Amino acid sequence: MFNLILFGPPGSGKGTQSEKLISKYGLKHLSTGDLLRSEIAGQTPLGLEARNFMDKGQLVPDEVVIGMISSALDANPEAAGFLFDGFPRTEAQAEALDKLLKLKKTGIHLMLALDVSEEELVSRLLNRGKTSGRSDDNNETVIRARIAEYHKKTSAVADYYKKFDKVKQVKGEGSIDEIFAALCKEVDRKSGK
Template identity: 70%
Template sequence: MFNLILFGPPGSGKGTQSEKIVDRFGLIHLSTGNLLRQEISEKTPLGLEAKNFMDKGQLVPDEVVIGMIDSCLEKHPEAQGFLFDGFPRTIAQAEALDKLLALKKTAISKVLALDVSEDELVRRLLERGKTSGRSDDTDESIIRKRFSVYKGETEPVATHYEKQDKFERIPGEGSVNDIFQKLSSAIEKKNEVAAQS
């Protein structure tokens, strides 16, 4: 099983690249945001618990999110692997995910981070803001704040996976296809190594 975490700040093209990776490598796209929405709409016990926190304006606790990931893994026993999007965001989440995957006799195979300069992200998001209708994409100071929050949250997670020799930065500037080729070759290289061991 090949489990991939894709990191990237807002505006890095992570959504676009996730779709392409899922199509090409046959992975199941596991977006915690989508999982939350699905569990809530299906009124599952985890979904109801999550909704209770969200209705109070609180973050959904890690145990609930890990529970949702667990049930998603259970629903797809035949999966070739999963692409984790938007999770883990903290060391605690990374450790909880590692434990859950170990129980399933698998692990994170690779962590790829789209590396895009702050100025390029600001440019892209301001451009997206003209058409997206998202107010947080039209204010440069908010965009820069989102970027610093992203860096502050995810750098420790990057370090966690660097220690396991699973982390790789991929240049996230250039055409969509160029970036996809770089991501694909990093994944294929990892798959070749795994096949030989």
Template identity: 60%
Template sequence: MLNLILFGPPGAGKGTQSEKIIAKYNLIHLSTGDLLRSEIQAGTELGLRAKTLMDQGLLVPDEVVIGMIDHKLKDHRDAAGFIFDGFPRTVKQSEALDELLASYDESISVMVALVVDDNELLARLLNRGKTSGRPDDQNEELISKRIHEYNSKTKPVADYYKAQGKFTAIDGIGEIESIFAGISKAISAVKVN
């Protein structure tokens, strides 16, 4: 089973590349945002708990998100693998994900990080903001804050997977197809469980 974390700051091209990875490798997309919305819509116990917290403006705790990922893993035991999007965001979440996967005799196969410099990210997000309708893509100050948040809190997750020998950095600047070729090369180098 191929279990891949697609990693990178906002605007690095994760959405574009994840679609291509899913299509080529037949992976199940695990987006924590999508998981939260579907569990809430389904009215599950975890979904109701998450909704209560979100309605109060609070973050959904790691154990709730891990529970939702566990549901998805159980529902897709015969999958070719999973692509994790938006999770893990902290070392603590990485450890919890590793523990959960180990309970299924699985592990993360590779973390592919799209590397894009901050100035390019800013330009991409401002450009995306012209068509996305997302207010957080239209405000330079908010974009800079999101990039800083990623660099200070999320980047240590890369070090966690580097220590396991599962980290590969890919230059996220260039043609979409050449970036995807680099990702595919990194995936083909992985020994899948």
């Protein structure tokens, strides 16, 4: 089993590259947002617990999210591995995820971080805003705040995984295929393919 975290600020191409990586390597996409929606829709005990927090305007606690990830891992024993998207976002979440994966006799093998200049990100998001209908993609001030928030929160996660030599920075500028080739090179190197 090969487990991968794909990191990148808003507009870095994470969604596009995630789809390509999942397809090429047969990974199961694990998006915490999707998991939350699925558990809530299925009215599972974890979903009901999560909805209770969300209805009060509170963040869903890490333990609940980790429980959902555990359920998703158990539900996909045949998976070649998992691509984690949107999680972990803090060092505490990274530590909790590592503990869970260790219990499942696996771990995070690689964290790929898409490196894109702020000016390029702003340009991409403003362009996306013309067609996406997302109000947060139309305002440069909001975009720059989102990018700053991403860097502030996620740098701790990257620092955590750097201690274990699991982080690879990949240039996220160029064509989709060039970026994908660079990501695959790192996955292949780490997985021994």
